[in-house]
Amino acid sequence: MLKFVRGAAVASFAGLLLASAPLQAKTLRFAFQGDYKSLDPYTLNETFTLGMHAAAYEGLTKRDPELKIIPGLAERWEVLEDGKRWRFYLRQGVKFHNGNDFNADDVLFSADRVRADGSDLKTRIPPEAKFVKVDDYTVDVELPAPNPILHYEWDTWYIMDKEWSEANNAGKPTPAAATTPSHAALNANGTGPFVVESHQPGVKTVWKPNAGWWDKPQHNLTEAIFTPIASDATRVAALLSGEVDWIDPVPLQDVDRVNASANASVMQGPELRTIFLGFDQYRDELLYSNVKGKNPFKDKRVREAVYKAIDIEAIKDKVMRGAATPTALMISPLLFDLSEDFKRPAADPEGAKKLLAEAGYGEGFEVGMDCPNDRYVNDERICQAVVGMLARVGIKVNLNAQPKAKYFAKVLAAGGYDTSFYLLGWTPGSFDSYNVLANMYRCRDEKGNGGNNNLGNYCNPKMEELIKQVLGETDTAKRNELIKEAYTLGQVEDWGYVPLHQQALAWGVAKNTKVVQRADNQFLFYWVTKE
């Protein structure tokens, strides 16, 4: 009898194995510190959210693991009429998740929708670009002036279904002041490799693979589940206990602990964001300083002195625990071909003191500094280190570190650029230097027209001219030379900013999970495989 039972058990177990072998569940569970809020791909221009949208939605272009632009929903494209007309040939036979066909009408619709009020991605397409339908699978973009980087951000300009959006009253993105909820915020209908099965904002999002996807899947998942975990300690615990397969970020102090564990390790790599210090070099008198009647930061010797007083290696070793790449430029070296030509001058406190004396501040001076404390990796501690280093050359810094909600309200245009000296991070959304130059080095007025994020208003007419040339130049080599000239002017001659470092990405990944880490910190799980 016993034998029989055992035999039956073995048989049923074997049966189970046979039945489950082809359908073996591969569920990816992952956690991020923030929420995946709205599914509407035009509501929020934020890295993690854009990466999440890429599961269900696709753009005309995509970017590969090295950030190279590759075809997406457009099979190919060509530039005509000296860059004033771009022709995109759309992929045929692609279907949205609800079964609708993808065609030129959807592209035209999406081009309007992304530039409508309520969209946070208006910068994806210049306002003057005109979309023209040539036939069902060909779209022309007409431009008044050549624009070599037109399609640089189109990997995150996701194409939506015209019929679905209009039928569900989602023809426009929902503005923040809306009085009715948005259908597109809770439901997704894209062409992408995954279908959103359920989405409870701030709690849980579940995807299933899209069986009818046009491309060959590079993942082997049968399900993906996202949960936000805001608390650092809990996020790390969830990874170590094997409840999740991927987390971001791993706090720097936990990196060794995760690496020492049996089932997970930390994947680190340079991120594209540049952390830097900026000066108010516009006002005639600083808002926060004991120097009255003049602005010390208008003197470029003072800016150079600040630069040279900072020991970036010490910040890297002590504050960042090695997880940072010191930089000489306001853009990541991964994004600019000639970045090798720039070297960061070594720290030189003595030289800094001399420069200050020459500028008439031999006795030093006091200045207030603004710093976020929950935005970048160890942001407040970097600022504290800067305070100490500047104290050695006689500049007494009064640090005002605040949560990002308060910090940005103070230092950005809405707060009237209310700062004298600040720490900020910048990632060019287009992965191109023009974005950095236009945001950081263009003059602006009081309201922020011009270089909107040039908080301290660095302003040099020569630079304005160079930036215009960069925008219009279509030849890559010539363009690179112009960009190099601009950085030389802004950094080496004018000491406009103090670039500090690119912080490191720190992803926690379970050992049985293979992921692709892209330097823009988007987590794209269509590249994930699980053992």
Add this chain to the structure above:
Amino acid sequence: MLAFIIRRLVQSIGVLLAVAFIAFAMFRFVGDPVNQIVSIEASAEERAQIRESLGLNDPFVVQFARYVGRAAKLDFGISYQFRQPVTKLLGERMPATLELAFVSAVFALVVGIPMGVYTALRRDSWLAKLFQAVSLVGVSLPTFLIGILLIYVFAVTLGWLPSFGRGEVVRLGDWWTTGFLTTSGLRALILPSITLGLFQMTLIMRLVRAEMLEVLRTDYIKFARARGLTRRAINFGHALKNTLVPVITITGLQLGSIIAFAIITETVFQWPGMGVLFLQAVQNVDIPIMAAYLLLIAFLFVVINLAVDLLYAVVDPRLKVTVRAA
């Protein structure tokens, strides 16, 4: 009695208005919501336009009056970040918080009362001393630390229980979701409810112990002993029964704070309740969620206090007289 209830309800409207006013006055110090709505690359005009459309440029009094006007119709607006009605968001999260609070309260009572009784009856035993020491830990250690310790021991080291979330939930009716019906849901409840209930448990234990000691000294207990009643009948039938009145009061009042202070426990365990939603709203300056949550908690306290007052009147005849007189 009816007049009393009506008067209290009118008073509670005053309380709610005051809470809304103070909350609104504080929101201006939280930061600028527009920065959380658009990315850093958004232009100055666009930001100005959003400020205008949200009515953030209006004077404080106008904003407040508009909010109260809508809230009176139970319209709490749309969340800035989720673009969903606040009522729906809070409604979806409420079952999680209430279930957690309920289990914590039950845990505090079921464990706290026997411990209190034991430490009162066997004052000098080593177990009673151990309980006393544990209760000291419960009162003095901050909640988040207890949570992290529990996670470290039971989730990471031993791997017995989940470290975050609510497990699988079952939908009951239109909006209620429950974790009581699945194994993973029940397992997920254990660590957070211990974390949240530990402080209340020690409070109840100490209260029961003190009351028990008091009651055991009274004359009627001595007479009961003299009459030769069993220890069991004396300790549980008479002494414990009389200690429970203040315990019920405290438990009722504490229920409000369990719900309100679940914020920390919810954050540590990423429990998808209202507390996490609120905290996250504070970080993102999501004023509609913050305002509605604060009003809801104020309302909860008002209701609980009213219920406790009414219960008092039922339990203690002396109070009934004053209630009538007033």
